[in-house]
Amino acid sequence: xTVTGSIHQVSPGKKLPTNVRGLLFVRDxxxxxxxxxxxxxxxxxxxxxxxxxxxxxxxxxSASIAAIYAAGVGVGxxxxxxxxSVPATAAFSGVVTALLLKEGAPVAVAxxxxxxxxxxxxxxxxLIVIRGFNGLxxxxxxxxxxxxxxxxxxxxxxxxxxxxxxxxxxQTYLGIPAPVYIxxxxxxxxxxxxxxxxxxxxxxxxxxxxxxxxxVGIPVDRYRVAGFAISGFCxxxxxxxxxxxITTAVPGPSIGIVFxxxxxxxxxxxxFSGGRGSxxxxxxxxxxxxTMSAGLLLAKVSSNWxxxxxxALLIGGLAxxxxxxxxxxxxxxxxxxxxxxxxxx
Amino acid sequence: xxAGTPALELRDIxxxxxxxxxxxxxxxxxxxxxxxxxxxxxxAGKSTLLKVMSGVHRPSSxxxxxxxxxxxxxxPRDAAGAGIQMVYQDLALVDSFDIAANLAxxxxxxxKGPLGWFGFLDRAAIRRESQAELDALAVRTAPVxxxxxxxxxxxxxxxxxxxxxxxxxxxxxxxxxxPTAALGHEQAELVEALIRSLADRGxxxxxxxxxxxxxxxxxxxxxxxNRGHKVADVPTAEHDKDLVVSWITGASxxxxxxxxxxGDPPAA
Numbered sequence: 291x292t293v294t295g296s297i298h299q300v301s302p303g304k305k306l307p308t309n310v311r312g313l314l315f316v317r318d319x320x321x322x323x324x325x326x327x328x329x330x331x332x333x334x335x336x337x338x339x340x341x342x343x344x345x346x347x348x349x350x351x352s353a354s355i356a357a358i359y360a361a362g363v364g365v366g367x368x369x370x371x372x373x374x375s376v377p378a379t380a381a382f383s384g385v386v387t388a389l390l391l392k393e394g395a396p397v398a399v400a401x402x403x404x405x406x407x408x409x410x411x412x413x414x415x416x417l418i419v420i421r422g423f424n425g426l427x428x429x430x431x432x433x434x435x436x437x438x439x440x441x442x443x444x445x446x447x448x449x450x451x452x453x454x455x456x457x458x459x460x461q462t463y464l465g466i467p468a469p470v471y472i473x474x475x476x477x478x479x480x481x482x483x484x485x486x487x488x489x490x491x492x493x494x495x496x497x498x499x500x501x502x503x504x505x506v507g508i509p510v511d512r513y514r515v516a517g518f519a520i521s522g523f524c525x526x527x528x529x530x531x532x533x534x535x536i537t538t539a540v541p542g543p544s545i546g547i548v549f550x551x552x553x554x555x556x557x558x559x560x561x562f563s564g565g566r567g568s569x570x571x572x573x574x575x576x577x578x579x580x581t582m583s584a585g586l587l588l589a590k591v592s593s594n595w596x597x598x599x600x601x602a603l604l605i606g607g608l609a610x611x612x613x614x615x616x617x618x619x620x621x622x623x624x625x626x627x628x629x630x631x632x633x634x635x
Numbered sequence: 636x637x638a639g640t641p642a643l644e645l646r647d648i649x650x651x652x653x654x655x656x657x658x659x660x661x662x663x664x665x666x667x668x669x670x671x672x673x674x675x676x677x678x679a680g681k682s683t684l685l686k687v688m689s690g691v692h693r694p695s696s697x698x699x700x701x702x703x704x705x706x707x708x709x710x711p712r713d714a715a716g717a718g719i720q721m722v723y724q725d726l727a728l729v730d731s732f733d734i735a736a737n738l739a740x741x742x743x744x745x746x747k748g749p750l751g752w753f754g755f756l757d758r759a760a761i762r763r764e765s766q767a768e769l770d771a772l773a774v775r776t777a778p779v780x781x782x783x784x785x786x787x788x789x790x791x792x793x794x795x796x797x798x799x800x801x802x803x804x805x806x807x808x809x810x811x812x813x814p815t816a817a818l819g820h821e822q823a824e825l826v827e828a829l830i831r832s833l834a835d836r837g838x839x840x841x842x843x844x845x846x847x848x849x850x851x852x853x854x855x856x857x858x859x860x861n862r863g864h865k866v867a868d869v870p871t872a873e874h875d876k877d878l879v880v881s882w883i884t885g886a887s888x889x890x891x892x893x894x895x896x897x898g899d900p901p902a903a
Contacts, residue, residue, distance in 0.1 A: 503729075503740070
């Protein structure tokens, strides 16, 4: 029996059609183009101070810390988890590290403890969520209660003069501030983990379609908890680096962190449905937001307009992403038949 | 394996939900390399029977034998261990992954040496193996690096079936639940070709479907359920469509087939 399988049967050597490849290019490089456009616009609008090295360094700094939080939220989203407790975990880790330093603990121990604290919070979040509770609500609850714990531990005051942490904060190496290096290492490690290791792949599978993972025997719950743990770890890194940067541990959560992180994730085109995404693009998203903020500041735009423009940017980024995805599907599933391919039996 | 032993045999399977009997002493066999259609209207018990075969549901009574050996499945993993794989209607593919990754999920190949100990994937090997698995099924489809979300419905079904087939031992049993439900005619033919190809390799296939032309085209035997009872069990070639339809609607029952009545002793 000869079956003509003409529907979308492309022989192995053939590449995707040109128009589809063009669309994918827009989707993939659009953010970079946007960033370059922003730089050009503000080079003129924010002259003479925008297009300078000090501004560049300042942008890099704020972008790095935002990027660290964005990594946590991004990995969470890609693995099927929206972790809103990040600000509280960051503050908590900062407080833990600061308190240990004040007690005279060695710097390495204090930092390690802070990181472990972050992971522990993530694991607790995960263990509760796999019982069947809604992830969003659980992490919000954790945000609230953990903030209380941090304030209790820190006696409702900031813990300042954490000069021991300066090497992680304002210290520059080869002219580049420490947070940048930390962000780069974190992103490299996470990207390699997700793209090239078996556990990373399975984590993405659980995020993309938990049922698919379950059917092939992958222990889904374990990976869900791991997703939360990674998010908690990134939050901890962010909290400790922030404390290092201002040499103060603030026990109250900065809620804005998580919204900037989510904006960076959305700009990077990562769907909140999970299972896919490019972490490096999340870093670029954080850079775009930081560049935009710095530019608007230097162009002396009022903060109200600044907020409106950032919001519009976010919607614009999402819209472009949706458009390219839909167009790609449409183009691939229509009129691309290769009528002469046969399946012979 | 003794010649003539069915690959899968369900003897006197009953499934009760309280007073309701989803299945009433159903006996069902599939020989190695045989394709059996499981037909019946909604509520006839087809899904329940499939669930018993796939280990999702434990029967209230009756036995399940795989290649002559009795098994008690406490979960789908037990059934998979016995050589039974099921492809559900929702396919459950990871849309963002390509064909190779979907086929390899759960059995990913690692690099040799120290990188492998850290869990690093051998992508080239995964691609090669996936291509080999598809080639062995004699189906030409998109390149294995194509994300499955860019595939047509028929191609996605092919990938889902290939994923299950790759996990089957020789003379394994494949359960398909409405594989052509959302497909057009040409795409259904793709799936049909794949089913025949698998059967030729010795895989037993149970096909639950509402698509009667597909059932007649590809199945060696036809079993019809109605309200939890088996009302027909015949070689496909020997009976015409109208008769089969009347069995499905309950208008008639296969000549000579005994429907167990409540209170009857179990079959020998």
